[in-house]
Amino acid sequence: MNPRPTDPGKDPSRDPGNSPGSNPGSDLSRRTALSLAATAGLTAALGALPAFTASAAPRRPADTPPLTGTSLDQLWWQAPGDEGSLIEQGLPVSNGRLGALASNDPGRELLLISDVTMWTGGLNETLDADGQFPYGRDDFGSFTLLARLTVDIPDHDLSGVNGYRRALDLAQGLVTSSYVRSGVTYRRQIFASHPDDAIVLHFTQSGGGHYTGTITLDGTHGEKLSHAESFGASFPNGLRYGAAMKAYGSVGRVRVNGTRIDFSGCKDLTVVVSGGTNYAPDADRGYRDPALDPEKLARTKVLAAAAHSADTLRRTHIADYRRLYERFTLSLGTSSDAQRSLDTWERLKARARDGAPDPELETAYLQYSRYLMISGSRDSLPLNLQGLWLDGNDPDWMGDYHTDINIQMNYWMADRAGLSECFDAFADYCLAQLPSWTGLTHDLFNDPRNRYRNSTGKVGGWAVAFSTNIHGGSGWWWHPAGNAWLSNSLYEHYEYTQSRAYLAKIYPLLKGACEFWEARLITTTLPGTSTEVLIDDSDWSPEHGPQDAKGNTYSQELVWALFGNFAAAAAELKRDTAYADTITSLRKKLYLPEVSPKTGWLQEWMSPDNLGETTHRHLSVLIGLFPGDRIRPDGSTPPEIVDGATALLTARGMNSFGWANAWRALCWARLKNADKAYQLVANNLRPSTGGTNGTAFNLFDIYEVEKGRGIFQIDANFGTPAAMSEMLLYSRPGHMELLPALPGAWAAAGSVTGLAARGGFVVDVRWKDGVPTSVRIRSVGGRTTTVAHGGGSRTVRLEPGESITLKGFAR
Numbered sequence: 001m002n003p004r005p006t007d008p009g010k011d012p013s014r015d016p017g018n019s020p021g022s023n024p025g026s027d028l029s030r031r032t033a034l035s036l037a038a039t040a041g042l043t044a045a046l047g048a049l050p051a052f053t054a055s056a057a058p059r060r061p062a063d064t065p066p067l068t069g070t071s072l073d074q075l076w077w078q079a080p081g082d083e084g085s086l087i088e089q090g091l092p093v094s095n096g097r098l099g100a101l102a103s104n105d106p107g108r109e110l111l112l113i114s115d116v117t118m119w120t121g122g123l124n125e126t127l128d129a130d131g132q133f134p135y136g137r138d139d140f141g142s143f144t145l146l147a148r149l150t151v152d153i154p155d156h157d158l159s160g161v162n163g164y165r166r167a168l169d170l171a172q173g174l175v176t177s178s179y180v181r182s183g184v185t186y187r188r189q190i191f192a193s194h195p196d197d198a199i200v201l202h203f204t205q206s207g208g209g210h211y212t213g214t215i216t217l218d219g220t221h222g223e224k225l226s227h228a229e230s231f232g233a234s235f236p237n238g239l240r241y242g243a244a245m246k247a248y249g250s251v252g253r254v255r256v257n258g259t260r261i262d263f264s265g266c267k268d269l270t271v272v273v274s275g276g277t278n279y280a281p282d283a284d285r286g287y288r289d290p291a292l293d294p295e296k297l298a299r300t301k302v303l304a305a306a307a308h309s310a311d312t313l314r315r316t317h318i319a320d321y322r323r324l325y326e327r328f329t330l331s332l333g334t335s336s337d338a339q340r341s342l343d344t345w346e347r348l349k350a351r352a353r354d355g356a357p358d359p360e361l362e363t364a365y366l367q368y369s370r371y372l373m374i375s376g377s378r379d380s381l382p383l384n385l386q387g388l389w390l391d392g393n394d395p396d397w398m399g400d401y402h403t404d405i406n407i408q409m410n411y412w413m414a415d416r417a418g419l420s421e422c423f424d425a426f427a428d429y430c431l432a433q434l435p436s437w438t439g440l441t442h443d444l445f446n447d448p449r450n451r452y453r454n455s456t457g458k459v460g461g462w463a464v465a466f467s468t469n470i471h472g473g474s475g476w477w478w479h480p481a482g483n484a485w486l487s488n489s490l491y492e493h494y495e496y497t498q499s500r501a502y503l504a505k506i507y508p509l510l511k512g513a514c515e516f517w518e519a520r521l522i523t524t525t526l527p528g529t530s531t532e533v534l535i536d537d538s539d540w541s542p543e544h545g546p547q548d549a550k551g552n553t554y555s556q557e558l559v560w561a562l563f564g565n566f567a568a569a570a571a572e573l574k575r576d577t578a579y580a581d582t583i584t585s586l587r588k589k590l591y592l593p594e595v596s597p598k599t600g601w602l603q604e605w606m607s608p609d610n611l612g613e614t615t616h617r618h619l620s621v622l623i624g625l626f627p628g629d630r631i632r633p634d635g636s637t638p639p640e641i642v643d644g645a646t647a648l649l650t651a652r653g654m655n656s657f658g659w660a661n662a663w664r665a666l667c668w669a670r671l672k673n674a675d676k677a678y679q680l681v682a683n684n685l686r687p688s689t690g691g692t693n694g695t696a697f698n699l700f701d702i703y704e705v706e707k708g709r710g711i712f713q714i715d716a717n718f719g720t721p722a723a724m725s726e727m728l729l730y731s732r733p734g735h736m737e738l739l740p741a742l743p744g745a746w747a748a749a750g751s752v753t754g755l756a757a758r759g760g761f762v763v764d765v766r767w768k769d770g771v772p773t774s775v776r777i778r779s780v781g782g783r784t785t786t787v788a789h790g791g792g793s794r795t796v797r798l799e800p801g802e803s804i805t806l807k808g809f810a811r
Contacts, residue, residue: 051097051117051276051279051280051281051289051380052097052098052115052117052197052275052276052277052278052279052292052294052297053292053297054297054300055197057304058195058196058316058320059195059316060308060312060315060316061315061316061319063315072360072363072364073169073170073171073364073367074167074168074169074170074171075167075168075170075344075364075368075699076165076166076167076168076343076344077165077166077167077343077344077345077697078164078165078343079164079166080103080104080105080106080158080164080166080177081101081102081103081104081105081697081698082103083103083105083108083110085697086101086103086110086112086391087101087389087390087391087696087700087711087712088688088696088697088698088700088702088710088712089103089696089697089698090102090103090112090389090391090698091104091166091168091175091190091698092372092375092387092389092698092700093173093175093190093191093192093199093375094192094375094376094387094388094389095192095193095194095197095198095199095375095378096194096374096375096376096377096378096379096380096425097115097116097117097197097276097378097379097380097381097388098113098114098115098146098192098197098198098199098274098275098276099113099114099115099116099192099375099376099387099388099389100112100113100114100149100190100192100199100389101389101390101391102175102190104166104175104177104188104190105158106153106156106157106158106161106164106177106179106181106186107152107153107154107155107156107157107158108150108151108152108153109150109151109153109188109201110148110149110150111148111149111150111190111199111201111273112145112148112389112390112391113145113146113147113148113149113199113243113273113275114143114144114145114146114388114389114390115146115241115275115276115277115388116143116376116380116381116383116384116388117239117276117277117279117380117381117470118143118144118145118146118239118241118277119141119142119143119144119237119239119279119469119470119471120137120138120141120142120144120235120236120237120239121137121138121139121140121141121142121237121398121469121471121473122139122141122237122471122473123436123440123471123472123473124139124140124141124469124471124473124474124475125440125443125444125473126139127444127447127449127450129449130449130450130451131447131448131449131450131451131453131478132450132465132476132477132478133465133467133473133474133475133476133477133478134475135398135467135475135476137394137398138236139475140398140400140467140469140473140474140475140476141237141398141469141470141471141473142393142394142395142398142399142400143384143386143388143390143395143398143399143400144220144221144390144393145220145390145392145393146219146220146241146243146275146276147217147218147219147220147231147243147273147275148216148217148218148219148220149199149201149215149216149217149218149245149271149273150215150216150218151201151203151213151214151215151271152213152214152215152216153211153212153213154212154213155212156179156181156186156211160181161179161180161181161186162179162180162181163178163179163180164177164178164179165177165178165179166178168368168371170325170364170367170368170370170371171322171325171326172318172321172322173191173192173317173318173321173322173325173371173374173375174189174190174191174314174318175189175190175191176188176189176190181209182209183207184205184206184207184208184209185205185206185207185209186203186204186205186209186211187203187204187205187206188201188202188203188204189201189202189310189314190202191314191317192317192375193305193313193316193317193320194317194320194321194378194379195316195317195320196272196301196304196305196313196316196317197274197301198272198273198274198301198302198305198313199272199273199274200270200271200272200305200310200313200314200317201269201270201271201272201273202268202269202270202271202310202314203266203268203269203270204267204268205267205268209267210252210265210266210267211249211252211263211265211266211267211268211269212263212264212265212266213262213263214257214260214261214262214263215228215245215247215260215261215263215271216228216259216260216261217229217230217231217243217244217245217273218231219231219233219243220393221233221235221393225259226259227256227258227259228256228257228258228259228260228261229244229245229246229256229261229299230242230243230244230245230295230298230299231243231244231295232293232294232295232296237471238286238288239277239278239279239288240277240278240288240292240293240294241275241276241277241278241294242275242276242293242294242295242296242297242298243273243274243275243276243294243295243298244273244274244275244295244298244299244301244302245261245271245272245273245274245302246271246272246302246303246305246306247261247263247269247270247271247272248269248270248306249263249266249267249268249269249270250267250268251265251266251267251268252264252265252266252267252269253265253266254266254269268310270306270309270310272302272305272306272313273302274298274301274302274305275294275298276294276297276298277294278290278292278293278294279470280292281381281428281429281432282432283432283433283434283435283436283472284435287432287470287471287472321374324374324418324419324421324422325370325371325374327418327419327754328370328417328418328419328752328753328754328755329751329752329753329754330363330366330367330750330751330752330753331359331363331749331750331751331752332359332360332362332363332745332746332750333357333359333360333745333746333748333749333750334359334360335358335359335360335361339351339356339358339360339361340360344361344364344699345687345697347361348361348685348686348687348695349687351682351685352685352686352687357682357745357746359745359746359750361685362681362685362724362745362746365685365695365699365720365721366417366721366724366725368699368717369413369417369717369718369720369721370413370417370418370419370721372387372714372717372718373413373414373417373419373422373718374419374422376388376714377410377411377414377422377423377425377426378421378422378425379424379425380425381425381429381470382401382407382410382411382425382426382429383407383410383411383425383714383718384399384400384401384407385397385399385400385401385402385406385713385714385715386399386712386713386714387410387714387717389700389712389714395711396705396711396713397467398467398469398475400467400468400469400475401429401467401468401469402466402467403464403465403466403467403468403479403482403485403486404466404479404482404485404542404543404618404620405542405618405659405663405715406659406713406715407426407486408485408486408489408627409659409662409663409715409716409718409719409722410426410714410715410718411423411426411489411493411718412627412666412718412719412722413718413719413721413722413725414718415492415493415496415497415756416722416725416726416729416755416756417721417725417754417755417756418754418755418756418762420493420496420497420756423493426489426490426493427490427493427502427505427506429470430486430490430506430509431505431506431508431509433468433470433472434462434508434509434512435472436471436472436473437462437463437464437468437472437474437483438461438462438512439472440472440473440474441459441461441462441463441516442459445459445463445478446459450478451538451547451548452477452478452480452537452538452539452540453537454519454520454537455522455537455538456519456520456522456537458519458520459516459519460512460515460516460518460519461483461511461512461513461514461515461516461517461518461519462483462509462512462513462516463478463479463480463482463483463516464479464482464483464486465477465478465479465482466478466479466482466542477540479542480516480520480536480537480539480555481536481539481554481555481558481559483509483512483513483516484513484517484555484558484559484561484562485558485623486509486513487506487509487510487513487562487565487566488558488561488562488565488627488628489627490506490509490510491503491506491510491565491569492627492758494506494569495732495733495758495759495760496756496757496758496760497760497780497781498759498760498780498781498782498800499781500572500573503569503572503573504573507569507570507573507575510562510565510566510569511566511576511579513562513566514562514563514566514579514583517559517562517563517586518582518583518586520536520537521534521535521536521537521559521586521590522534522535522536522537522550523535524550524551524591526591532589533589533590533591534586534589534590534591535550535551535556535590535591535606536550536551536552536555536556536559537550538550539552539555540552541553541554541555541604541605541612541618541620541621542554542618542620543616543617543618543620544612544613544616544618545604545605545611545612545613546605546611549605549606549607549611550606551591551605551606552604552605552606552620553593553602553603553604553605553620553621553623553624554604554620554621554623556590556591556592556593557592557593557623557624557628557630558623558628559590560587560590560592560624560630561624561628561630563583563584563586563587563590564587566580566583567580567583567584567587591606592630593621593624593641595640595641595643595644596608596609596610596644598610599647599648599651600643600644600647601621601644601647601648601651602621602622602641602644602645602647602648603621603644604620604621604648614651614652615651615652615653615656616652617656617657617659617660618660619649619652619660619663619664619667621648622645622648622649622667624645625645625649625667625670625671626663626666626667626669626670626726627666629670629732631645631670632670633670633671633672642671645667645671646671649664649667649668649671652664654676654679654680654683655683656693657693657703657704657716658684658693658694658695658701658702658703658713658715658716658717658719658720659701659703659713659715659716659719661680661683661684661716661720662680662684662715662716662719662720662722662723663719664676664680665677665678665680665681665684665719665720665723666719666722666723666726668680668741669723669726669727669730669740669741670726670730672740672741673741674727674741674742674743674744675743675744677723677726677727677741677743678727678743678744678745680723681720681723681724684701684716684720685720688702688710690708690710691704691707691708691709691710692704692710693710696712699717700712700714700717701713701714701715701716701717701720703716725755726740726741727739727740727741727742727743728742728752728755728765729752729755729757729763729765731756731757731758731759731761732758732759733758733759733782733785734759734784734785734786735759735785735786735788736757736758736759736761736763736785736786736787736788737787737788737789738763738765738772738775738787738788738789738809739765739767739770739771739772739789742767742770747767747769747770748768748769749767749768749769750766750767751764751765751766751767752764752765756780757777757782757785759782759785760779760780760781760782760783760800761777761778761779761780761782761785761798762777762778762780763775763776763777763778764776764777764778771789771790771809772789772806772809773807773809774805774806774807775787775805775806775807775809776803776804776805776806777796777798777803777804777805777806778798778801778802778803779798779799779800779801779802779803780800780801781800782798782800783797783798783799783800784796784797784798787806789809790809792809794806
């Protein structure tokens, strides 16, 4: 990620307040239009990426099956969220598109509601004077809030209640709160239903109490409201949006009163809210559906949901949510009674203060990540820097998609932890953007002002900048290797699923990235030899060092992996044989990094000197160790390369931002250093106070952008659990290793089920004293793999759908 505001490499002119405006609504040039036409078949290949659309009535379960979860699936707190700090204290709910942060205050429930498609900006196709993209909230655009929902209950002020408790039930996807007032117990539940495409708040009580108060639904962009139950408006970029609510109760009175809803004497109260935009993932339509009226559709959705009881809506949501959540279980050991007695925030503080492992808290942290993935990435756009949760309309870095670590890290956990279908939003986003990315690349990449242009004078395929939006546009600087990293991430999903249909879908992205690099690579002769190699043109190793270096390790490793992945895809799909041979020939000529005789580190640049920051947050130079696996500590990689990578990783240090610590932990796990990997996980679990790096009250990861100011950035919430998964299982197609970096804190006894392995397998493992006692391997498409542990290995052969149980692993 992304440059900090103090980064010397970041041009101040890119600050949102200073960025010159292109015309977000301007038409594409004729040349761009021709480029789009060349990729017209992609829309059909993509199919209809679901957006905010009308849908059939969901299937209603007859009842709710018994829970398989336990109290260990509960996070809980003894205080509500402060309205001024909801990004750190609010509890998140979402249905994959529509989300909210909830305060859970007894007297004033506040929901900050977001829709992942709620963006300003546009295609952003007019370059700045330096040949780079503008990067402001008007030209590039920004992710913003949709609405605020407030339920005021004046006589339930926090100061007048007892026994307050709120919880996040990870096993059912429910936010709950309860308290006692005047001898009456009051409870509320909040959830975001994917089947009903709505957020539901349900207020109940036992003991003869009632609710009296008001409900307001407000926009966040200065909208003028004419009535209480809905609103609609549009941005200058043509994006229409709207939201609606419906409130009802079984006893008492609920009525519209101007721009608010009044309720009185209600023994229970249900509030249903929905909303969205007319965004459409279709470049041919300018990423808009002009026929869609978001306000009208939101009203239709809330009325349809409100025709059912809150209990029916809850059961429908839980059945849908548990279908995903229960695919994966984890036990890392048993915590003490003293640890269990603490609420989640106090438990985080105690763990940091005492330095004692808390295996059940660590398990819950990983399951919380899965909750965020299920909630945040289903049937719409992928998770951005904010996931899809906001506390205002000015998120740092626009809440965009950063292509040099952040969007990739957001999806490192999904396949590993049994949530492969949540990955689809990422792939579908890239496919929907591809026509525009291709057109902009052909129009703009070789602009003579672009310091990263191809000196060959050729251009092909597609490229992106370091930032991308939802309108087909890029922002900030060009990022030549971004296309390779995105493509490699998408291909890795295929390695997990073995879905040929999916591989065929992403094939145009892989091929287009190869076409870009075929045009870009240049030939150089290695010093002191007659050996000619292919290298990247003038480029930047994210995010430090020279901006005009050639042959950076980062790009070389990514392109090496890209070319291999494309050749494998072409062979599997029986396509483009001649072109795949061309790409394979280019791959054989690629320069690959050496170890510096000066530092002993793997070289980040084609120089023995360290040209950047020793402890820099990015590990761009180690991308061949993770997420790539060209560098392996198994004897297949020259030992001097492994040693050089290890030395570089050591020099980078153990304390950085959350996402940077997560990447370090993954690299140490690949090197089978359990102690360092676990220490980095523990570092990320340190409570954030005063804006410091660490974990917030609500378990969101906090990124300290400057002293005293921390922001929420979601990538570490996925990267850290990905590291935990990697510590339990390493895999690549044809090979897996059990418990490769199991730390002492988890070694006594534990288990995991539903852990996915590349090559098309799902693995269940039980262990005791650090040794697997039972291993079940199920094929989801894979046929042959070796299973290794402790220096020994076995070969497993299965047909898709078959499974086998292995025992008797040696220490």
